[in-house]
Amino acid sequence: MAANINDFEAKMKKSLSVLNADLASIRAGRANPAILDKVTVDYYGVATPLTQIGTVSVPDPRCILIQPWDASILKEVEKAILASDIGITPNNDGKSLRLNFPPLTEERRKELVKGIRKRGEDAKVAVRSIRRDAMDAFKNDKKNGDLTEDDLKNIENDVQKLTDKYIKEIDVTIAAKEKEVMEV
Secondary structure, eight states, rough: OOOHHHHHHHHHHHHHHHHHHHHHHHHSSSSSSGGTTOOEETTTTEEEEGGGGGGEEEETEEEEEEEEGGGGGGHHHHHHHHSSSSOOEEOSSSSSSEEEOOOOHHHHHHHHHHHHHHHHHHHHHHHHHHHHHHHHHHHHHHHHHHHHHHHHHHHHHHHHHHHHHHHHHHHOOOHHHHHHHHHH
């Protein structure tokens, strides 16, 4: 069976969406409910995503308000947030939890930017790996007689253009997140 360039493009698109989801979980000085996406709470013996057991809202730019629908699990929610790696201690008022985000220090901002760049580089490596897999698949198709030499050259050019497009999108995404983090 011949390889299809659309399959490889879908994989590159997936790499970009994984990067975007990963970057959404980085707090940039202002409250963003996406940082709670990976937090799970032990809800009657079942690990349940925090967003499925209550309301998560942002009443002001530096605060996230979590209101569980079942007030009896407030302690479990608090424990789950403390156990996560978001680095914020929740304030419990008996009915809800508040996460207050202090402004980031310059040092912490630079640290976050380093992490963002590393994640961007990891995404670029993933895209380049997909390019390599695509090239190998198409060379194999040529070896099996499914492609001519000219077709192979054209497809290799298309795969490279696709790779360049996604690398550029990753760069734009990283630059936007860096700018957001460095804003005071």
